[in-house]
Amino acid sequence: MKASRRFLAALAAALTSLAVMGSPALAAPPSNDTYPGAEAIASFPFSTSENTTEATTDADDADLSTAGADVCGVPPAMDASVWFSFTPTQDNVVFADARASDYGAGVFVATGAPGSFTVLDCGPGGAVWDAVANETYYIVVIDDQTDGAGNGGQMELTLDVAPPAPALDVTVNTTGRFDSKTGAAIISGTILCGSDAEFAFLEAQVTQRVGRLLIRGFNGTEVTCDDTVRPWELEVIGDNGLFKGGKAISATLSAACGAVFCSEYFAENQIQLKGKKN
Structure with missing residues (x-):
């Protein structure tokens, strides 16, 4: 492709300008580059x-x-x-x-x-x-x-x-509630999570035999970590049926993670579902 006179003139002017100004100084890599x-x-x-x-x-x-x-x-x-x-x-x-x-x-x-x-x-x-x-x-x-x-x-x-894992202390109440209208199980307890945690969560699965069915449900929540004992409560809806009053099993999992390490809690508890949701 032939270049136009205008392009060649502009190129010549640019090269002249560079010659006058000199080449720009290149920044050096850091001393620990290699x-x-x-x-x-x-x-x-x-x-x-x-x-x-x-x-x-x-x-x-x-x-x-x-x-x-x-x-x-x-x-x-x-x-x-x-x-x-x-x-x-x-x-x-x-x-x-x-x-x-x-x-x-x-x-x-x-x-x-x-x-x-x-x-x-x-x-x-x-x-x-x-x-x-x-x-x-x-x-x-x-x-x-x-x-x-x-x-x-x-x-x-x-x-x-490396900093240690954050503090984590969880309790699960042995008595829960159920809502006769929705069939939800409501379980609760307390949790203390260290303020050095970067994130934390609590999850629970509730299992209950109702007739021939084994009803299961799951729920979870994020946790506030400020070195304070706080109450927690989860409403668990059955995936395959309605929870009833009586004995059930809760499997509760919690974790609080800092910059490097995590603290974990897991427990299975027998709970008694009573009454109705307030």
Whole structure:
């Protein structure tokens, strides 16, 4: 295709302008952009903030992703990686947390070296592992593009002993109620959930034999976690019939999850359904 004179003139003017202004300076990748430049973490608690928009990826990142396939499942996008190394002086369960980053930051934790990495954990936002004294671990923060974009951003990383599971205490009342009009069973109790929980729920299944049928129903609710004992109540509708007055079995499950660990509760209780719903 022949270029027009107007196009050639515009191109010449643009090249002249670039020659006058000079080439723009390219921003350098961060110093810990690659495995050989991994930033050593001396101790924890540790925190750092870093701009990773100029971070790159290389063959070592690809090797790490491949090594983590059994742990991570489908390998994430390996974009804008930065490397850290950590050699603890005592055994601990350690949490590398990058959730405060302003992009979709994922975290890998591995031992070994390129060609022989062993990935211990990886995940969006953070990773947790059983750290052994005097073993060197590599913590790699990437842009996993779960937010639909790259390349990096303002990365926020903290490293500390993993926080314990939130407190969770559940009781189930041995006496419940039933609604003779709807056939619903109403069961209740109390729950205390620690304020460090990030989410919590409570579910219950009620089972009752009515004649030849075994009536079952299920319901659940989210839980407010504020270190306060709170009453809970669930109205359970039978999937295959109506509940009646008399004995029934409740199977109650609850969980409260913090940044790393979850507390769980499960119990089967014989309850007595009485009266009508108020």
